[in-house]
Amino acid sequence: MSPQELTEQIFKKQSFLCVGLDVDIDRIPTYLLSEDDPIFEFNRAIIDATHKFCVAYKPNIAFYEANGVEGWQALEKTINYLHHEYPEIYTIADAKRGDIGNTSRMYAKTFLQDLGFDSVTVAPYMGKDSVEPFLEFDNRQAILLALTSNEGAFDFQTQQIDGEELYKKVLKTSKTWKNSENLMYVVGATKAEFLKEIREIIPENFLLVPGVGAQGGKLEDVCKYGMTKNVGLLVNSSRKIIYASESSNFAEIAGAKAEVLQQQMAEELRKL
């Protein structure tokens, strides 16, 4: 999917919500455990109940790998279900990959071609040749870690290089890479005030924003500093939606939680 099509979906649904599918087998309703594929059944119920209120889903690959072969099967079934039932949805493989060129090429092929995700999250530490293989696909994006929402972001990302923070160096340097129009960036919402300076460096690119709500960022601030005329934002919520309830109507309650966020987002979109 192109960024333009994603923007169209956002205006159509009045939502820039991404639902994180961080599905922990130990946290899903116990009655699902008797199903052949509990993780997929959980995802299907969540997706059916929330898709009207969001534009994107983001399976966190760690949670699937943790279940080995069965986890990969659940991941494949989930992405295939999304492609088949809801082709208008934008999909993100939250994998945080990045390696030397020939290895990154393998990861890119796996997530962007074979599994057919629209995008994959990528770590920048190994530089240009570790990221560019993810940028070679038409209508596919790499979402590069810039400023993350965790405490450890202050260990290296905010350290000064030549008078500016490492994450700004990552933003500026990555703009020079081949097919950089296929870049989006992870920017944590716990530091919404940083978004103003970030937008001076990358005025157009989509930002994937984790950490609204549970991790303390405010949606209003994120929009104030980060929103562009084409929106340019995907705001993620994972656990607050998918684990809102452990009862048999968990999906319905997840849908209601997603709708609350969608309504808040519609309010922000009206300010554009």
Added chain:
Amino acid sequence: MSPQELTEQIFKKQSFLCVGLDVDIDRIPTYLLSEDDPIFEFNRAIIDATHKFCVAYKPNIAFYEANGVEGWQALEKTINYLHHEYPEIYTIADAKRGDIGNTSRMYAKTFLQDLGFDSVTVAPYMGKDSVEPFLEFDNRQAILLALTSNEGAFDFQTQQIDGEELYKKVLKTSKTWKNSENLMYVVGATKAEFLKEIREIIPENFLLVPGVGAQGGKLEDVCKYGMTKNVGLLVNSSRKIIYASESSNFAEIAGAKAEVLQQQMAEELRKL
């Protein structure tokens, strides 16, 4: 396995060779493709032929993920084969993972507990809470990216922070983390002269050194600057060994290539 046990194996085998299992289904001898699990059969043949000359194997996870469910099955069979047939071998999941705490915990459990690798490679960009979950296991290690062997290493890793390179900041900062005795580091051999300064920061930790041979580093220089009294080095070779031949005796030829490296390493160990 503890670093002490690894050192014992190195002295016993007179080798600090790690063989990288970057197994590309498009590059293995075609006659193996009729097997039920060609990747595992390739690995088994390579392992049987090379295990006498090396102390470690390093499957590159990208190459297994690229084959989806079948790839994960091949990975599981390979690590189980190593555990069962050659328990004295040190195993590295080359995965370059790293994410917020609860996600890193999932990756750590997958590779260090469920699959039972001795170690996993980890990217430092997200800082302390993204790495510490990999350090919580007895006799298991996280191998943190410090200075990699690719061209992109110069984009960020060698940039100056407060008068020293980012990779040195990574080394120094990571030493302060909980269970930091379980850290090893990736240091590329293309910059062997950097090893002297690296050893001033981390005099004891094991270094995983890619890029000897194919990527231009010299074994002698790596040992001159990087070897400790407990050796403290694992030098990796992947493609030069496993793809040395495409003929039916590929494993035998791989074994011969590994032996050449082992002999060079024995020569270096005699200098200790």
